[in-house]
Amino acid sequence: AQKVTQAQTEISVVEKEDVTLDCVYETRDTTYYLFWYKQPPSGELVFLIRRNSFDEQNEISGRYSWNFQKSTSSFNFTITASQVVDSAVYFCALSEARGQNFVFGPGTRLSVLP
Amino acid sequence: DSGVTQTPKHLITATGQRVTLRCSPRSGDLSVYWYQQSLDQGLQFLIQYYNGEERAKGNILERFSAQQFPDLHSELNLSSLELGDSALYFCASSLGDDSNQPQHFGDGTRLSIL
Numbered sequence: 001a002q003k004v005t006q007a008q009t010e011i012s013v014v015e016k017e018d019v020t021l022d023c024v025y026e027t028r029d030t031t032y033y034l035f036w037y038k039q040p041p042s043g044e045l046v047f048l049i050r051r052n053s054f055d056e057q058n059e060i061s062g063r064y065s066w067n068f069q070k071s072t073s074s075f076n077f078t079i080t081a082s083q084v085v086d087s088a089v090y091f092c093a094l095s096e097a098r099g100q101n102f103v104f105g106p107g108t109r110l111s112v113l114p
Numbered sequence: 115d116s117g118v119t120q121t122p123k124h125l126i127t128a129t130g131q132r133v134t135l136r137c138s139p140r141s142g143d144l145s146v147y148w149y150q151q152s153l154d155q156g157l158q159f160l161i162q163y164y165n166g167e168e169r170a171k172g173n174i175l176e177r178f179s180a181q182q183f184p185d186l187h188s189e190l191n192l193s194s195l196e197l198g199d200s201a202l203y204f205c206a207s208s209l210g211d212d213s214n215q216p217q218h219f220g221d222g223t224r225l226s227i228l
Contacts, residue, residue, distance in 0.1 A: 035216065043202065043221065044116070044219060044220075044221050045204060045206075046219075047216040047217065047218060050216050102147070102149075102172070102217075103159070104157040104158075106156050107156065107157070
């Protein structure tokens with residue numbers, strides 16, 4: 001069975017600090033996809049990134065970066081120089097290659113304090 | 115704006131009742147997904163439709179059903195409502211049926227059972 005663990009329930013940082021959100025997943029599939037979504041206080045879910053299991057290249061997008069390590073089944077998300085607008089709940093998700101059975105982690109609530 | 119439209123935004127009803135939630139996907143998207151977000155269960159995948167056909171099922175109760183119409187909009191029907199059904203129900207859409215593609219979420223329908 002697929003499972004996503006986000007061990008950090010809540011994180012608080014001060015603005016401009018860097019913060020890393022952890023995501024560990026379990027799957028028996030050799031082909032799968034990993035996602036990060038952001039849910040700001042307004043409640044909508046915003047897609048951030050998708051990564052397939054064959055692409056272990058790390059990705060950087062502005063202040064966001066993702067570190068995918070298949071050896072440790074982790075897909076961690078780092079925000080550099082955090083801002084108050086980054087305050088949200090962040091969800092890591094896993095999907096099998098076919099069948100769309102999405103499994104979300106419990107989420108990490110990030111609070112960035114001014 | 116994700117392009118996914120959900121109505122109504124809020125719904126208040128009583129136990130034992132039946133409600134219908136509606137979702138219009140982004141223009142061009144053929145897949146529609148339904149999710150339930152509750153404090154107890156977190157974000158759970160319920161069901162997916164692709165071009166009118168059911169494609170994948172998650173943790174959807176037998177009291178719940180869904181369909182996707184020829185114009186690609188989808189409806190989620192919840193019947194014999196219980197207090198525990200109070201949750202935020204999200205609809206998402208994607209271009210195809212492959213989980214390689216990111217899902218774009220609507221703003222959700224908040225269902226409150228009294």
